[in-house]
Structures are given as C-alpha cells and as structure tokens.
Amino acid sequence: MTASARERRSEIVLLAHTSGLASVEELSRRFEVTASTIRRDLARLTSEGKIARTYGGAMAINAQIPEPTxxxxxxxxxxxxxxxxxxxxxxxxxxxxxxxxxxxxxxxxxxxxxxxxxxxxxxxxxxxxxxxxxxxxxxxxxxxxxxxxxxxxxxxxxxxxxxxxxxxxxxxxxxxxxxxxxxxxxxxxxxxxxxxxxxxxxxxxxxxxxxxxxxxxxxxxxxxxxxxxxxxxxxxxxxxxxxxxxxxxxxxxxxxxxxxxxxxxx
Missing domain, CATH: 3.40.50.1360 (Rossmann fold)
Incomplete structure (x- = not known):
C-alpha cells in the first residue's frame, strides 16, 4: 500500500469523525480519485472496524449525533x-x-x-x-x-x-x-x-x-x-x-x- 493511500484512508477516518459523515462524491472530489477507489477505501476501513458504512458514504463508529427536538x-x-x-x-x-x-x-x-x-x-x-x-x-x-x-x-x-x-x-x-x-x-x-x-x-x-x-x-x-x-x-x-x-x-x-x-x- 502506498503512502498516499495510507494518508488518504487516515484522512477519511478523520473526516468521518469530525464531520459526522463523508459521502463517496465528496471524498472523490477531495482526493481527486475515482468513486471506485473511494469505495475500495471504505470497504477496507469498514473491514478494519474504523468506520461504519452508510448508503453512499461512511460514518464514524460511535459517532452519535443527538437528534434535535x-x-x-x-x-x-x-x-x-x-x-x-x-x-x-x-x-x-x-x-x-x-x-x-x-x-x-x-x-x-x-x-x-x-x-x-x-x-x-x-x-x-x-x-x-x-x-x-x-x-x-x-x-x-x-x-x-x-x-x-x-x-x-x-x-x-x-x-x-x-x-x-x-x-x-x-x-x-x-x-x-x-x-x-x-x-x-x-x-x-x-x-x-x-x-x-x-x-x-x-x-x-x-x-x-x-x-x-x-x-x-x-x-x-x-x-x-x-x-x-x-x-x-x-x-x-x-x-x-x-x-x-x-x-x-x-x-x-x-x-x-x-x-x-x-x-x-x-
């Protein structure tokens, strides 16, 4: 795995924790890679237990945003x-x-x-x-x-x-x-x-x-x-x-x- 891929995946985890959720489209634009590359990144991070997959993106595990009234x-x-x-x-x-x-x-x-x-x-x-x-x-x-x-x-x-x-x-x-x-x-x-x-x-x-x-x-x-x-x-x-x-x-x-x-x- 290249250093750039490691850095990209680390930043995906960070974004998922700080922003609540990162979409495939957002990540693809941010890192200037294809959506397929991002999906492979998300699949790997999910298998490693670092994020939770959602429809169309990823959310940090244990990132619980309170529901507003x-x-x-x-x-x-x-x-x-x-x-x-x-x-x-x-x-x-x-x-x-x-x-x-x-x-x-x-x-x-x-x-x-x-x-x-x-x-x-x-x-x-x-x-x-x-x-x-x-x-x-x-x-x-x-x-x-x-x-x-x-x-x-x-x-x-x-x-x-x-x-x-x-x-x-x-x-x-x-x-x-x-x-x-x-x-x-x-x-x-x-x-x-x-x-x-x-x-x-x-x-x-x-x-x-x-x-x-x-x-x-x-x-x-x-x-x-x-x-x-x-x-x-x-x-x-x-x-x-x-x-x-x-x-x-x-x-x-x-x-x-x-x-x-x-x-x-x-």
Whole structure:
C-alpha cells in the first residue's frame, strides 16, 4: 500500500469523525480519485472496524449525533423553510389529495395551505394537524400510530396500515439529510421505512430540504427515493451543493425569499 493511500484512508477516518459523515462524491472530489477507489477505501476501513458504512458514504463508529427536538428544528433556518413552503404551496392544486410527512418544513407548508384551497390532506404529523385544525376547506385524515416525540410524528404498523388505505396526488417529505443518489437520511429506521411506503402511495414525490440538509447525512437510517423525485430547496444553497443533484438528473427547484416560485435550476 502506498503512502498516499495510507494518508488518504487516515484522512477519511478523520473526516468521518469530525464531520459526522463523508459521502463517496465528496471524498472523490477531495482526493481527486475515482468513486471506485473511494469505495475500495471504505470497504477496507469498514473491514478494519474504523468506520461504519452508510448508503453512499461512511460514518464514524460511535459517532452519535443527538437528534434535535421538533422545537429545535422549527427554529433552525426559519426563513429558508418559509420560502420553501411558499414554493411548495404552488405545487398543490384544488381538489387534490396530498400526503404530508412529519417535519418542520412540511409543517410550514401546512401553514400555507390553511386558506383559499379545497383539498384532502393525510398526515403523520402533530404539527400539521395543529396547523390545519381550523382550515375549513381542508379535509384532514390523521394517520395515527406510535408517536415519536423528537419528530412529533406517528410511525409504526398502525400508521403503515392506515397509509395503505389511500393513494395520493403527491407526497411532501422532510429530511434530516438528502443525497444526490436519491436517499433520505433520518434518525430512526421506522421513519425511513414509512417514507419509502409514502413514496409508493403517491404519484409525485417532493422533498423539502433547506440548504443545510443537502449532501448531509448525520444518522444511519436511510430511505430510497423513486426516480423522478423533486427537490425543493432555498436560494441559500451553494452551487457546489446543488451540482451533484443536477448531475444526477434530480428535478431541483429553488424557492425565492419573496415567496415567488423561481424557475427550475438548469
């Protein structure tokens, strides 16, 4: 093994510990080697017990990032989330049946749906229920189940059984992180399983993620996204963060601070 390979692998371990997770794309660009080389590095480091593999990258073993509470999430990137929610509102049309995930950005969308629209909303989110409790034009279906206190959302077999009873024009998903290879990162495996089931029940899948979530994967649980999914993010997203999504053919939409829908990113 060459010295440069040793140095590269040592730095990969360091990055995994200091940054929480390093993706294959990020490492490939950083070290100016192919993705295949990085995958071989990750396989070796995993076999040596130095890192834990995740979908699309690597995380440090024992690197446990605390899951924020819903209140903490609500306070983070508030302006960006409001802009994303206003754009997402333009994707919803009268008479539709939509599915709203748990999460602070999705709850911001629910806030935008309270007036001047007639639709059916099914949700796993307590925050969404609260936003729509007095929205006379919105028929609300609660997909009950087991409440996860950090996310203020329902999960588990009862939620999944209720979900199977309906189909949806579109689903709006939140995320702790989202990667260009079509995967959402969450703190809990029940959450990721539920998101995958949500995607199967909807005609269109829309992920609402502010710039801080792009390419980020702070936890070990993953959900796969179907082909053709849409990413709605805020104009604070750096071009280098957007580029992997664009290169992967993801339909990326940028919200504007003014609330007006922007053109698709080319």
């Amino acid at each position: 819903f209140r903490q999430r609500h306070q983070e990137a508030a302006e960006a989330k409001r802009a994303i929610a206003r754009y997402a509102r333009t994707l919803v049309h009268d008479g539709e049946t939509v599915l709203l995930d748990a999460g602070s950005t999705v709850a911001a969308l629910a806030h935008e749906l309270r007036e001047d629209i007639s639709l059916t909303v099914a949700t796993t989110s307590l925050a969404v229920l609260e936003e729509l409790a007095e929205a006379d034009g919105v028929h609300v279906e609660c997909l009950g189940g087991t409440l996860r206190h950090p996310s203020q959302g329902f999960v588990g077999p009862l939620t999944e059984a209720a979900l199977e009873r309906m189909t949806y024009d579109r689903v709006f998903l939140g995320a702790d992180g989202v990667t260009a290879d079509g995967a959402i990162c969450e703190a809990d495996l029940q959450q990721t399983r539920l998101k995958e089931l949500m995607c199967r029940r909807a005609r269109e899948v829309v992920v609402l993620a502010d710039a801080s979530k792009l390419g980020r994967a702070p936890f070990h649980a993953w959900a796969r996204l179907p082909a053709g999914w849409i990413l709605v993010t805020d104009p604070g997203a750096a071009q280098e963060s957007l580029r992997p999504f664009l290169d992967a053919g993801v339909d990326v939409r940028l919200a504007e601070w003014t609330g007006r829908a922007s053109d698709e990113v080319a």
